[in-house]
Amino acid sequence: MTSHINHLITAGRKSYALSIRQLYNSMADFNRHLDIPFADIDVAWLRRYELFLREKRLAENTIGIRFRTLRSIYNLAVEENVASPDSYPFKKFKVSKLHQETAKRALSKEDIERVLSYKSTNRYMRFPIDIFAFTYYCGGINFVDIAHLTRANIVDGRLIYKRQKTKKLIKIPLQPQAVALIDKYREDESPYLFPILSAFHKTEVQQANRIHKVITKVNDRLKQIGESLNLPITLTTYVARHSQATVMKRAGVSTAVIREIMGHSSERVTQIYLDSFDNEQVDNALKSL
The missing domain is CATH 1.10.443.10 (Intergrase catalytic core)
Structure with missing residues (x-):
């Protein structure tokens, strides 16, 4: 994650880098450390992390952003052969459920x-x-x-x-x-x-x-x-x-x-x-x- 953050900052994509940094800090707060293999992040782990975020009283869309960002990092890890596709948890854990209709932001x-x-x-x-x-x-x-x-x-x-x-x-x-x-x-x-x-x-x-x-x-x-x-x-x-x-x-x-x-x-x-x-x-x- 830190490697990808540095890459994004170099590429000028600071907003996305900030989103990953927020995820990193949140996961570290939940798990105490991130010195873990990707295989540890299974469906049960994701459900515990979701509960942790809800106990923090985060908005539904904020929780959704956390999980979509985590999924993109996991996908990148699989592409780069850092993580095994056999351990991929997002086939069973559906991130799409973590979505709230966007409030109306348009005026007449x-x-x-x-x-x-x-x-x-x-x-x-x-x-x-x-x-x-x-x-x-x-x-x-x-x-x-x-x-x-x-x-x-x-x-x-x-x-x-x-x-x-x-x-x-x-x-x-x-x-x-x-x-x-x-x-x-x-x-x-x-x-x-x-x-x-x-x-x-x-x-x-x-x-x-x-x-x-x-x-x-x-x-x-x-x-x-x-x-x-x-x-x-x-x-x-x-x-x-x-x-x-x-x-x-x-x-x-x-x-x-x-x-x-x-x-x-x-x-x-x-x-x-x-x-x-x-x-x-x-x-x-x-x-x-």
């Missing part, structure tokens, strides 16, 4: 408009709304990717960037609203499009810490805005990402195209987003019967 176009037109005497509330708007108008671009955008990412009226998470190249046309936001925050002395990172943040650790600090404040303020607007869900930058996807889906855009715009690794990931939306379209379709 009407509610999105209410967020974008929100007025406040607190000037610090404007930046979170502008980031929410930029996310919405730019295909659900992730906050981490927004933070790294520079003037070099704008080519012939298009936003061209590589996703930090999947390394997938994204090319989307810049809508007038997005251009206006870029112009609003333009600073000649900074190469970045938005005031999140600066020349001071040179190392990856400095950049990661700064991004975490800013997105925490942004989401805290978005939550306050959402509560004041009496929105049906907690407002975050991720809601903008989900919302633009559901708006496109309702407009008849195919899942394959939405996948390209959002930079997902596969259509299966995009479908997870779409599956978390409400049943309004299904309800309306059945009414026509």
Whole structure:
């Protein structure tokens, strides 16, 4: 596990490396140490570990992530002949049962408009709304990717960037609203499009810490805005990402195209987003019967 973590960090896949590190720490807490052969991790061991996680009062999806990560590590070990396929426990222990329906994270176009037109005497509330708007108008671009955008990412009226998470190249046309936001925050002395990172943040650790600090404040303020607007869900930058996807889906855009715009690794990931939306379209379709 530690070897794979180091490999992922070298490859720039820090989020996945963190997920494995969390699993590592959790398993070590449960088993006291991990100096054990893969064969010891049988169905009975997995059931005891599941009970341990439940006693920790972890959410169902968090437990599911722990087991999916463990299964992927076990699969890798089998591929590299470190573990025997004869001892593979996940044929009997089904990880798929550890799944909870994702809560709805998409807003209607009407509610999105209410967020974008929100007025406040607190000037610090404007930046979170502008980031929410930029996310919405730019295909659900992730906050981490927004933070790294520079003037070099704008080519012939298009936003061209590589996703930090999947390394997938994204090319989307810049809508007038997005251009206006870029112009609003333009600073000649900074190469970045938005005031999140600066020349001071040179190392990856400095950049990661700064991004975490800013997105925490942004989401805290978005939550306050959402509560004041009496929105049906907690407002975050991720809601903008989900919302633009559901708006496109309702407009008849195919899942394959939405996948390209959002930079997902596969259509299966995009479908997870779409599956978390409400049943309004299904309800309306059945009414026509």
